[in-house]
Amino acid sequence: MTALPIFDELRIDHDGQVAILEIARPPANYFDRPLITAIADALDALAEDGTTRAAVLASEGKHFCAGANFGVTAQGVDRAAESRRLYAEGARLFKSPLPVVAAVQGSAVGGGLGLACAADFRVASTHSRFLANFSTLGFHQGFGLSVSLPRIIGAQAAALMLVGSERIDGGRALELGLADRLTEPGKERDGAIALAQELAARAPLAVHSIRETLRGDFADRVVEALDREASEQARLWQSADSREGIAASLERRAPIFTGR
Known part of the structure; x- marks a missing residue:
C-alpha cells in the first residue's frame, strides 16, 4: 500500500469510505506544482488503500481556488517550462480511478475552475x-479546460465562458450541469461529502467499470489539450496584451488591450 503524502498545505481526513482532501492556502487557495503533485499523489495512494471508495476535494476559507498566483508566477524565470511541469502533474488528476467530488465554495477562477472540472462532480451554492x-x-x-469544460456543459456554453470570460453563479452552474447539486451557502462541503458517501455506497466494481466506460479517452484528450494549452500560453505570455491583462488584474483595474 502506497503511503499518503505528507504536505502541510493539503490535509487528508476520512469519513468512512470517503477521503476528504482539503487545500489549506486560504483565502484564495492558489495552487502551484507541489500542491497539485500532492493532490495527485494522495489520490493515487487512496485508490490503492483498499478502503477508500470516493474522495472529496475541498478548500479552507472563503474560496475554492483562484488558480495560479500571478503575483508570483509573473516573476518566474521560466514560466512556460514550469507551466508544462505543472500540467504534467495536473494530468494525473484526470487519470485517478477514484470518483472525486469538488466542494466549490466562493469562487473557482481560471486554473481553479480547471481543478474543479478535473473532479467527476461539483457541489456548489448560490454564492x-x-x-x-x-x-x-x-x-x-x-489545466485541460479546453476539453473538460465543453464535455461538462457543452461546446457553446463553454465557448461563452472561455472566449467571453463569462462569470456564472451557482444557480446558472446547476442549470448548465457545471454544478451537480446546489446547497445553502456554507454547506458546500457537507453536500459534497453526502454525494461522495452515496457513490461510496454503490458496488465499487460496477462504479469503476461504469466510470471507465463513460470517461472513455477523456484523460488522453486532456493530455493532448494540455500540450496545446501550454504552447499557446507560452506564446501569448510574450504579448503586450498579456502583460497588460495580468498587470490590470493585480492592480484591480480594467485592462486596455491593443491586440499586440
Whole structure:
C-alpha cells in the first residue's frame, strides 16, 4: 500500500469510505506544482488503500481556488517550462480511478475552475462563482479546460465562458450541469461529502467499470489539450496584451488591450 503524502498545505481526513482532501492556502487557495503533485499523489495512494471508495476535494476559507498566483508566477524565470511541469502533474488528476467530488465554495477562477472540472462532480451554492478569466488576462486557457469544460456543459456554453470570460453563479452552474447539486451557502462541503458517501455506497466494481466506460479517452484528450494549452500560453505570455491583462488584474483595474 502506497503511503499518503505528507504536505502541510493539503490535509487528508476520512469519513468512512470517503477521503476528504482539503487545500489549506486560504483565502484564495492558489495552487502551484507541489500542491497539485500532492493532490495527485494522495489520490493515487487512496485508490490503492483498499478502503477508500470516493474522495472529496475541498478548500479552507472563503474560496475554492483562484488558480495560479500571478503575483508570483509573473516573476518566474521560466514560466512556460514550469507551466508544462505543472500540467504534467495536473494530468494525473484526470487519470485517478477514484470518483472525486469538488466542494466549490466562493469562487473557482481560471486554473481553479480547471481543478474543479478535473473532479467527476461539483457541489456548489448560490454564492459560488465560476469564471474562466483567461481572455481578460490576455492568454489561453489551461489545466485541460479546453476539453473538460465543453464535455461538462457543452461546446457553446463553454465557448461563452472561455472566449467571453463569462462569470456564472451557482444557480446558472446547476442549470448548465457545471454544478451537480446546489446547497445553502456554507454547506458546500457537507453536500459534497453526502454525494461522495452515496457513490461510496454503490458496488465499487460496477462504479469503476461504469466510470471507465463513460470517461472513455477523456484523460488522453486532456493530455493532448494540455500540450496545446501550454504552447499557446507560452506564446501569448510574450504579448503586450498579456502583460497588460495580468498587470490590470493585480492592480484591480480594467485592462486596455491593443491586440499586440
